[in-house]
Amino acid sequence: MSDVRFGPGGIPDWLEPIVRFCSRCGSRLTFGAVADEERERLSCPSCGFVSYVNPRLVVTTLPITDRGEVMLIRRGIEPGLGMWAQPGGFLEIDETVRDAAIRETLEETGLQVEPGAIIGLYSRLQAAVVVVAFEARIVGGTPAVTRESLETKPFAPESIPWPEIAFETSIRALSDWVAAVRPDLPLPDPATITRDFGG
């Protein structure tokens, strides 16, 4: 938490350019005390609009084969180009979490899944996201290469390519899954899972 740089708007530096102006009237927002608010916020000195900046939800799945392997994708886009991660993406405003899990998995892997239990919820302050990871049963489809994925490949719990996993939240989700299905296996040292980008 302490390594996140929160700038003068009370938000991570990289977010500042996209919440610089009032979305209602276009004036420049200012950061400071706001009536009836417990903390300082970005607000508009012209029209009084308060700009709440909150984390976004990233919906992901760990698609599990009938042999008990997890399907991961080798990412075809930044961040984490060429590294491995589970399928997932931002929740859209017009869909449920479950629908998003199914859609993102199909888009990125070609696999049809049925989301089951939630493996975990993972906050990542640097990226201003909360990542939910569902365990998901593969019920159809064929592993496919897409614009976002160079490869989709099954990994047994003992064969997760830990140093090549793209995101800290992915390492944490995969660690929780491995701990549940194969408690005998060693897990990555949390001190070694630092990643500089993305989730």
Ligand SMILES: [Zn+2]
């Ligand atoms: Zn305004």
